[in-house]
Amino acid sequence: MFVNFALLLTLLSTASAVEFQIINNSPATPVFVQLLGTQYPDPFVLQGGQQTTLTYDEPWSGRIWGRVDCYSVEECGAAGPIPASLAEITVGDGMAFYDLSLVDGFNINLSMEPVDGHGDGGPYSCQKSECAYPILDDCPEELKLYNAEHELVSCQAACNVFQTDLYCCRGEHSTPDTCKSSDWPVNYSSFFKERCPDAYCYAYDDQQSTFTCDSNRYVVTFL
Numbered sequence: 001m002f003v004n005f006a007l008l009l010t011l012l013s014t015a016s017a018v019e020f021q022i023i024n025n026s027p028a029t030p031v032f033v034q035l036l037g038t039q040y041p042d043p044f045v046l047q048g049g050q051q052t053t054l055t056y057d058e059p060w061s062g063r064i065w066g067r068v069d070c071y072s073v074e075e076c077g078a079a080g081p082i083p084a085s086l087a088e089i090t091v092g093d094g095m096a097f098y099d100l101s102l103v104d105g106f107n108i109n110l111s112m113e114p115v116d117g118h119g120d121g122g123p124y125s126c127q128k129s130e131c132a133y134p135i136l137d138d139c140p141e142e143l144k145l146y147n148a149e150h151e152l153v154s155c156q157a158a159c160n161v162f163q164t165d166l167y168c169c170r171g172e173h174s175t176p177d178t179c180k181s182s183d184w185p186v187n188y189s190s191f192f193k194e195r196c197p198d199a200y201c202y203a204y205d206d207q208q209s210t211f212t213c214d215s216n217r218y219v220v221t222f223l
Contacts, residue, residue: 037062059092107154109223117215126213131196169203
């Protein structure tokens with residue numbers, strides 16, 4: 001009787017936790033990894049080819065990102081200065097909504113994928129969300145961000161550069177009807193979307209970018 005009760009407790013504990021396997025798939029480049037969420041660890045470095053697994057209680061909501069141009073909180077900031085490619089997820093009782101976001105810009109290729117998930121078989125159900133295109137190679141000059149050594153480290157979002165209500169979807173442009181990237185003077189959102197169609201590329205891009213799955217394990221890979 002004791003063995004069965006212990007097993008039940010183990011199963012209940014497993015069912016209420018979510019696991020994130022974080023992988024640096026680049027053989028040569030270390031990645032400084034940061035998380036921000038309902039529970040999260042201190043930032044850490046994954047060397048090329050390294051991985052780690054983090055487990056948290058559900059519900060869990062937050063974001064995961066990496067940097068290759070800085071390797072400490074002093075350099076990168078506690079919350080990670082934008083722009084950065086983000087993996088975002090909200091999960092509770094196994095059901096999750098997840099996406100990749102370039103809303104704040106792009107700095108590193110990444111993917112997010114559920115493991116052993118259950119869904120409805122649709123194109124946004126339990127599928128890998130991936131941004132593998134080398135966006136820095138094509139970044140418009142006006143969106144490029146360089147570090148102190150004049151190395152190109154990220155491709156910024158138009159909101160970060162121009163700080164207008166239209167590009168930032170705020171003020172009188174704060175609704176889906178009044179903030180459409182097709183109405184922008186330059187449709188910078190389409191620049192990102194064409195290269196990483198899975199990613200969320202501006203504030204109201206969620207209809208083509210939000211994935212769902214019933215899973216307790218997710219793999220985030222820096223490519």
